[in-house]
Every structure is written in structure tokens, then in C-alpha cells.
Amino acid sequence: xxxxxxxxxxxxxxxxxxxxxxxxxxxxxxxxxxxxxxxxxxxxxxxxxxxxxxxxxxxxxxxxxxxxxxxxxxxxxxxxxxxxxxxxxxxxxxxxxxxxxxxxxxxxxxxxxxxxxxxxxxxxxxxxxxxxxxxxxxxxxxxxxxxxxxxxxxxxxxxxxxxxxxxxxxxxxxxxxxxxxxxxxxxxxxxxxxxxxxxxxxxxxxxxxxxxxxxxxxxxxxxxxxxxxxxxxxxxxxxxxxxxxxxxxxxxxxxxxxxxxxxxxxxxxxxxxxxxxxxxxxxxxxxxxxxxxxxxxxxxxxxxxxxxxxxxxxxxxxxxxxxxxxxxxxxxxxxxxxxxxxxxxxxxxxxxxxxxxxxxxxxxxxxxxxxxxxxxxxxxxxxxxxxxxxxxxxxxxxxxxxxxxxxxxxxxxxxxxxxxxxxxxxxxxxxxxxxxxxxxxxxxxxxxxxxxxxxxxxxxxxxxxxxxxxxxxxxxxxxxxxxxxxxxxxxxxxxxxxxxxxxxxxxxxxxxxxxxxxxxxxxxxxxxxxxxxxxxxxxxxxxxxxxxxxxxxxxxxxxxxxxxxxxxxxxxxxxxxxxxxxxxxxxxxxxxxxxxxxxxxxxxxxxxxxxxxxxxxxxxxxxxxxxxxxxxxxxxxxxxxxxxxxxxxxxxxxxxxxxxxxxxxxxxxxxxxxxxxxxxxxxxxxxxxxxxxxxxxxxxxxxxxxxx
Numbered sequence: 254x255x256x257x258x259x260x261x262x263x264x265x266x267x268x269x270x271x272x273x274x275x276x277x278x279x280x281x282x283x284x285x286x287x288x289x290x291x292x293x294x295x296x297x298x299x300x301x302x303x304x305x306x307x308x309x310x311x312x313x314x315x316x317x318x319x320x321x322x323x324x325x326x327x328x329x330x331x332x333x334x335x336x337x338x339x340x341x342x343x344x345x346x347x348x349x350x351x352x353x354x355x356x357x358x359x360x361x362x363x364x365x366x367x368x369x370x371x372x373x374x375x376x377x378x379x380x381x382x383x384x385x386x387x388x389x390x391x392x393x394x395x396x397x398x399x400x401x402x403x404x405x406x407x408x409x410x411x412x413x414x415x416x417x418x419x420x421x422x423x424x425x426x427x428x429x430x431x432x433x434x435x436x437x438x439x440x441x442x443x444x445x446x447x448x449x450x451x452x453x454x455x456x457x458x459x460x461x462x463x464x465x466x467x468x469x470x471x472x473x474x475x476x477x478x479x480x481x482x483x484x485x486x487x488x489x490x491x492x493x494x495x496x497x498x499x500x501x502x503x504x505x506x507x508x509x510x511x512x513x514x515x516x517x518x519x520x521x522x523x524x525x526x527x528x529x530x531x532x533x534x535x536x537x538x539x540x541x542x543x544x545x546x547x548x549x550x551x552x553x554x555x556x557x558x559x560x561x562x563x564x565x566x567x568x569x570x571x572x573x574x575x576x577x578x579x580x581x582x583x584x585x586x587x588x589x590x591x592x593x594x595x596x597x598x599x600x601x602x603x604x605x606x607x608x609x610x611x612x613x614x615x616x617x618x619x620x621x622x623x624x625x626x627x628x629x630x631x632x633x634x635x636x637x638x639x640x641x642x643x644x645x646x647x648x649x650x651x652x653x654x655x656x657x658x659x660x661x662x663x664x665x666x667x668x669x670x671x672x673x674x675x676x677x678x679x680x681x682x683x684x685x686x687x688x689x690x691x692x693x694x695x696x697x698x699x700x701x702x703x704x705x706x707x708x709x710x711x712x713x714x715x716x717x718x719x720x721x722x723x724x725x726x727x728x729x730x731x732x733x734x735x736x737x738x739x740x741x742x743x744x745x746x747x748x749x750x751x752x753x754x755x756x757x758x759x760x761x762x763x764x765x766x767x768x769x770x771x772x773x774x775x776x777x778x779x780x781x782x783x784x785x786x787x788x789x790x791x792x793x794x795x796x797x798x799x800x801x802x803x804x805x806x807x808x809x810x811x812x813x814x815x816x817x818x819x820x821x822x823x824x825x826x827x828x829x830x831x832x833x834x835x836x837x838x839x840x841x842x843x844x845x846x847x848x849x850x851x852x853x854x855x856x857x858x859x860x861x862x863x864x865x866x867x868x869x870x871x872x873x874x875x876x877x878x879x880x881x882x883x884x885x886x887x888x889x890x891x892x893x894x895x896x897x898x899x900x901x902x903x904x905x906x907x908x909x910x911x912x913x914x915x916x917x918x919x920x921x922x923x924x925x926x927x928x929x930x931x932x933x934x935x936x937x938x939x940x941x942x943x944x945x946x947x948x949x950x951x952x953x954x955x956x957x958x959x960x961x
Contacts, residue, residue: 254956265300280950281328281362285321285369290314306383313376320369322411323361325947331356333944334848344429347417352848355437357416366438367410376402391464401453403485409445410501413438442495444506451485473530479523486517522598523547538566538589546636548598552605555635562593562641570648586648596636600670604687605632631686640665657702664695665727673730691729693746697722703815712819719812738788738800748802749838752794753786754885759864769794775878781859781870783879802836802887806940809834813896822905828897832937837890839934840942841880845873851944853934892930892937898923916960924952 258271271294279286292314299307321328331352335341340349341359351357360366379399386392413436420431459477466472490513492506528542540563547557566589569575575586610627613620642663649656669691677683703716726742739750758764764778769787771778773795788798816827844850850871857868872880879885899922909917930937935944 258960262298267298269296270294279362280948282359283363285319285362285364287319289317289319304385304387308379308381308383310379311377314374316373316375318371318373320371321362321364322367322369322409323356326945327354327356328358328362329947330843330943330945331358331361334843336849343417343432345432347432349416350418350435351416351437355414355416360414360416366414367412367442369407369409371407372405374402374404389462392460392462395459395461397455397457397459399453399455403451403453404448405450406448407446408501410442411439411444412442412498413440439493441493442498442501443491443493444495444501444503445489445491446503447487447489449485449487451483453481453483455479455481469534471530471532471535473528475526475528477527478525481522481524483520484518486515488515489513519549521549532566534571536568536571538564538568540564542593544596546596546598548636550598550600550602550604551635552632555633558596558636558638560594560596560638562591564589564591564593566590583648583650584652587646589643589645589647591641591643591645593641595639595641597639597666598636600637601687604628604670605630605634629684629686631688633689634670634687635668635689637666637668637670637689640667654706655704658700660699662695662697662699662722666691666693666695669693669729671729675730675732692727693724694727695722695724697809700812707819710819710821714815714817716815717812718815719810721810723809736789736797739797741801744801744803745805745807747805749805749882749887750799750801751887752799752883753788754883755784755786757859757866757869758782758784759859759866763866768792779870780864782877783869783883783885785879785883799882802884804834804836806835806837806890808832808890822903824899824901824903826897826899827895829893830896831891831893833891835890836887837932837935837937837940838942839886839888840875841872841886842875843943845871845876847874851934888932888934890930890932890937892928892932894925894929895927896925898926914959914961916958918958920954920956920958922954922956924954925949926951 254273254275256271256273258269260267260269262268271292273290273292273294275288275290277288278284292312294310294312296310297308301307334352335358339352341357343349348357348360355361377399378401380397382396384394386394415434416437417432418435420433422431423429424431457477457479459475462472462474464472490503490511492503492511494507494509495501495505496507497505524547525545526543528540530538530540532538542562542564544560545557546560549556566587568585568587570580570584570586575583607630608627609624612623612625614623615621643660644662645658645660647658668689670687670689671691672687673685673690674683677685697720699718699720701716701718703714705712705714707713724745726744726746728742731740731742741748758767758778758780760780764780764782767778767784769785770793771785773793775782785794785798787794788800789795791797810833812831814827814829816825818825839851839853841851841854844854854868855871857865859865859868859870869877869879869885875881899920901918901920904914904917904919906916909915928937935941936946936948938949939946
């Protein structure tokens with residue numbers, strides 16, 4: 254990564270320009286995966302006169318993404334399934350057989366199968382004009398405009414590739430097996446090509462009045478409006494039956510089974526907003542704010558929503574009783590509370606319309622274009638609403654050497670779109686539209702605690718931050734008749750319904766001694782099978798014994814520790830991050846004859862020689878009643894990670910200034926260096942149960958930053 258930046262100007266005109274380049278490779282050898290970025294930026298701010306300021310910013314960026322024709326999920330799926338006796342390469346260097354679908358990871362990660370290119374160009378412009386109104390102290394108008402253009406082109410060229418299977422016999426050396434070439438992938442080259450572009454225009458105006466009266470009363474009034482429009486279109490084409498891999502252009506494809514497609518869209522939003530804020534001696538604070546938002550997502554009658562908010566604050570440390578008793582050490586303390594509403598329109602488009610889709614039908618040996626209704630409309634659809642309440646405390650000791658911030662929050666979301674299909678019998682044949690019926694609450698706290706200090710040239714700071722949040726469903730459409738312990742209402746979103754694991758049958762004697770009836774889920778208990786808890790106490794293990802978990806794959810607590818130090822020209826920054834309270838589902842669904850086993854499952858498995866009462870025997874592709882859907886496979890994903898460490902050194906100014914350099918800094922940093930987690934199966938931040946994901950990288954960077 255390289256970046257060149259130039260900053261300068263005068264008292265009335267200031268500018269910043271920069272040029273950047275980035276080139277990043279992938280994990281794979283001879284990888285088809287890569288990323289390149291070129292960027293340019295220029296910002297200019299100018300004072301026209303004592304009443305008027307203008308600003309202009311232009312940024313241009315091109316992102317070039319390169320991929321193999323097989324996605325990362327499929328590549329790592331084959332990596333997870335690969336067995337030790339399946340060679341990636343034969344001794345002579347030729348690629349070995351595929352695991353499935355022609356996919357040998359050492360081949361499909363390269364350009365031997367073609368390529369997949371994704372190029373994105375951005376031009377983003379911003380402008381602002383600030384005018385102080387003559388004759389009215391504290392009143393100013395700010396006009397803003399942003400025009401962004403986005404162009405994307407993709408090209409996916411797939412070609413057949415050759416893998417080698419083991420034949421019969423050996424070559425003359427008696428070691429190398431006879432290899433039989435086998436064509437994999439598409440029968441012939443094919444090409445998918447597309448282009449799209451998008452134009453975003455955001456216009457805004459804000460009137461701001463800010464004035465202090467008699468040095469004690471401060472009033473701030475803001476009123477503004479924003480208008481956003483987005484429009485775009487796209488086009489794609491497909492050809493196959495290329496006679497050669499030498500020409501990767503559409504014109505060289507065959508005329509049979511070719512396809513073209515395209516579309517366009519328009520979006521618009523209009524927002525009015527305002528704020529009235531008052532404070533007395535920076536001691537007592539009050540604020541009222543509001544938004545009146547309109548969105549194309551909703552029909553005309555419910556298109557606009559009004560969302561108000563209030564905030565109150567009290568700087569207790571400004572009171573005389575505080576100054577006289579605690580002020581010498583506990584020198585700042587503030588209490589604040591707020592309530593407000595926000596609207597959400599990030600839902601499916603045009604749900605209030607009877608939209609139609611295109612299909613085709615054969616009539617008399619001729620294919621005709623047809624229309625079909627894609628949804629039943631809801632003409633009353635409206636904004637989802639978030640009601641946010643917050644109580645916060647801020648403080649510092651010893652002139653800021655120790656500081657803290659603590660917030661309690663409660664969020665209740667109402668009008669969430671959901672369908673009533675669960676409570677409506679399927680026998681009705683109805684597929685009802687989504688309605689604003691759902692309610693979810695989220696509550697918790699945020700904390701930031703730190704200290705800073707030093708002596709002489711040594712300075713340090715440390716801070717701990719964290720947040721706890723737990724949501725629960727207050728209402729949604731849920732099937733009636735289920736027992737309370739299986740209901741999702743009252744529990745977090747996306748929790749699983751599972752049996753409670755209760756150990757493993759180590760031998761036949763333990764099976765013979767079992768009093769619970771397992772016949773509802775299996776007719777053949779064997780040593781190494783799992784035990785389940787009889788939750789409803791009826792003496793049987795049935796689907797009624799499944800329970801709803803109290804947590805999901807989202808951590809209840811997330812936090813971090815920041816450590817910083819400076820000594821003379823050296824600086825050090827360390828970041829730890831961690832999370833707790835989430836569960837990660839581990840699946841063995843692609844282990845057995847289809848693929849390899851995780852070492853965690855294989856090493857601890859029940860065997861005749863290791864009659865474990867904790868870990869079950871091996872299963873083939875989840876073919877046992879206990880292969881999934883119980884608490885054994887849900888592992889804690891609590892972790893602490895050394896996320897970032899950076900060490901830098903600034904060369905002495907007395908040295909750099911001799912060669913015309915204002916500042917020069919060398920640095921080395923590392924990302925994702927160490928992780929501590931009880932769960933050693935997958936990355937604790939992943940939610941992929943099969944390990945089929947592109948892993949986080951451990952990155953070591955070195956760099957030089959120079960300013961003139």
C-alpha cells in the first residue's frame with residue numbers, strides 16, 4: 254500500500270490532495286484471487302469573505318477484484334472435506350483427482366479454470382456553502398450537495414480443466430502411477446458479462462441559530478431538509494459453445510442457448526429535521542429534536558413518519574456543593590438521559606403494490622412471455638419504529654487522569670414486518686403479506702473506563718470498553734399449541750430448538766439400565782449414542798423434550814482493551830478484543846464417506862477401546878438421531894484476541910529537517926496475532942457451522958510515513 258498526500262494553503266484557502274495505490278494477494282499459491290485499488294482525492298476550503306465559505310471535495314477510486322471461477326465457500330468446503338489419501342498433486346507435479354464437482358482446491362484457486370473479474374469505479378463529489386446572515390448574530394445557512402457515480406463491470410470466463418486419476422499399473426520407474434487425464438468443469442467455455450451504473454444525488458440545506466445571552470443562557474436552533482435520489486440500470490449477457498479458449502469475448506460465443514437481461518430502478522427519500530437545544534451555564538442542558546422522514550418504500554398515505562426525541566443533562570460537578578466536597582479529586586460528573594424514536598425503511602421494496610414477474614410458457618410448440626403475481630400487497634405497510642431510552646453517566650478524576658462513561662439503554666422496536674403464516678393453517682392455502690405486527694426489545698449497557706498519565710518523556714494511556722446487550726421477542730406470529738419451553742416469544746431472535754444433551758451410553762449395560770423410552774426418535778440404541786434429558790418428565794424422549802436455547806450466535810458481551818505508550822521517539826499501541834455469551838454450532842454433516850472428520854470430533858470419539866461417556870461415536874454424514882439438533886454441538890464461542898499491535902519510531906526532527914523532511918516515522922504492526930478460546934474448532938467470530946469460509950488473516954505490516 255502506498256499513499257502520497259499534499260496539504261497546504263493560506264489563511265483563506267486550504268487544500269488537501271492525495272494519491273493512493275493498494276495491491277493485495279490471497280492465501281492461495283498461484284492465486285487467481287487479488288485486489289487492487291487506485292484512488293485520488295482533492296479537498297479545497299476557501300473563505301470568500303467574512304460572511305461566506307465554500308468547500309469542494311472530489312474523490313475518484315477504482316477497485317479491481319480478481320477471483321477464481323469457484324467461490325471461497327466452495328474452495329474451503331473441499332479443503333474441509335479433503336482426506337489424507339487424496340493427493341493434491343501426483344509425484345510428477347500433475348494435479349490429482351477432484352473431491353467433488355471437479356473441484357481440486359489447488360487447481361480451482363488458480364486461473365486454470367478461467368477467471369472472475371469485478372471492476373468498480375467510484376466518483377464521489379461533495380460541496381458546501383456556508384453563509385453567515387448579516388445583521389443576525391449567530392444565524393447561518395449551510396447548503397450541501399453530493400453527487401456520486403458508481404460503475405461496475407463483471408466478467409466471468411469459465412473454461413474446462415484437466416485433472417488426473419490413478420489408472421492401473423506404474424510408469425517405467427516403478428514408482429509413478431499411470432495417470433489418466435479427465436476433463437472437468439463445463440463441457441465448453443462459457444462467458445457471463447454484466448455492467449451496471451448508479452447515480453446518487455443528495456441535496457441539503459440547514460439553517461442554524463446559535464447564541465449565548467448574558468453569558469449564561471445558550472440557545473441553539475437547527476432546521477434542515479435533505480433530498481436523496483438514487484437511480485441505476487444494469488445489463489447482462491451470456492454465451493456458451495465457444496469453439497476455443499483463445500477468445501474470451503461475447504461475439505465468439507455460439508448462438509444457441511444465449512441469454513440477455515437487464516433492468517433499472519429509481520429510489521427517493523425526503524427528510525425534514527430540526528433541533529432546539531438550551532443550556533444554562535453549561536450546567537443544565539435540554540434538547541428536543543425531530544425528524545419527518547419520507548420514503549419511496551411506503552404508499553402515499555403512510556409514506557411520511559414523524560420521529561421525535563428529547564434529552565436532558567445535568568453537570569453535577571458544576572454545583573457548589575460538589576465543588577466544595579468532591580471537586581478537588583472528582584472534578585467532573587455529568588448525568589444525562591434521553592428518549593427518542595427512529596424509523597426504519599430497510600425492508601423489501603414495493604410491498605404495497607400488486608407486483609408481477611415474468612415467466613414463459615409453451616403453447617403450440619412456441620414459447621410465450623407470461624406474467625404472474627409475485628405477492629399479495631399490503632396497502633397499509635408503514636415504518637418500523639425504534640423507541641430508544643438511555644441513562645448515562647460521565648466523569649473524571651484528577652483532571653482527567655482517570656475517566657469513565659457508563660450508559661444503560663432500552664430499545665423497543667415496534668411495527669416490525671412479519672407474516673401471520675404461522676398461526677394461519679396451511680390448509681387455507683393462504684400466503685399472507687407481511688404486516689407491521691412484530692415487537693422486539695433490546696436492553697443492556699455500555700462502559701468505557703480509562704486512565705492516562707506519565708512522567709517526563711514517558712506518557713501512557715489505557716482504557717477498557719465493553720457492552721452488554723440482549724434482545725427478546727415480545728410479539729410475532731407463532732404457531733399456537735407449542736409448550737412454553739419451545740416458544741420463541743420472550744427469547745432472543747434466531748434461537749434454536751434442541752434436545753438437551755445428557756452424556757453418552759458408554760456400553761450395553763448402561764443402555765439396558767436406561768429407563769427412558771427412546772422409541773420416538775430411534776429403535777436401536779447402541780453404545781456410543783447420546784443420552785437426552787426428559788424435559789417434560791413423561792418418561793419418554795420425544796420432540797416435546799426439545800427446548801428453546803436462551804442465546805444464539807450473537808455475543809451478549811463485546812469489549813476491548815486499548816493500551817498506548819510513548820517514550821521519546823517511540824510509540825506503542827496494543828488492542829485486545831473479546832466477546833462472550835454466544836454459541837457456535839459445530840456440524841459434522843459433511844464427515845464420513847463424503848469427507849474428513851474434524852480432529853476435535855475424531856480424537857475424542859467413543860470407541861470400544863475408549864468407551865467415553867462424554868463424546869459420541871462417529872457418524873456418517875449426520876445419519877444418527879444425535880448428529881445434530883442437541884446442545885452438544887453448540888459450543889461456547891467466548892474468546893479474547895490480540896487484535897492489533899503497532900510499534901513506531903519517529904526520527905528526530907533535528908535529523909530530518911536537514912534533508913527537508915518535516916516528520917518521518919517507521920512502524921511495524923500485526924493484525925490477529927493471538928487468540929485465546931476454549932473452542933478450538935473454528936474461528937470464534939465465525940458463524941459457519943461447517944468451517945466453509947475464508948478465514949481471517951494474520952497480517953504483518955511494515956511502513957514508512959513521511960511528511961514535508
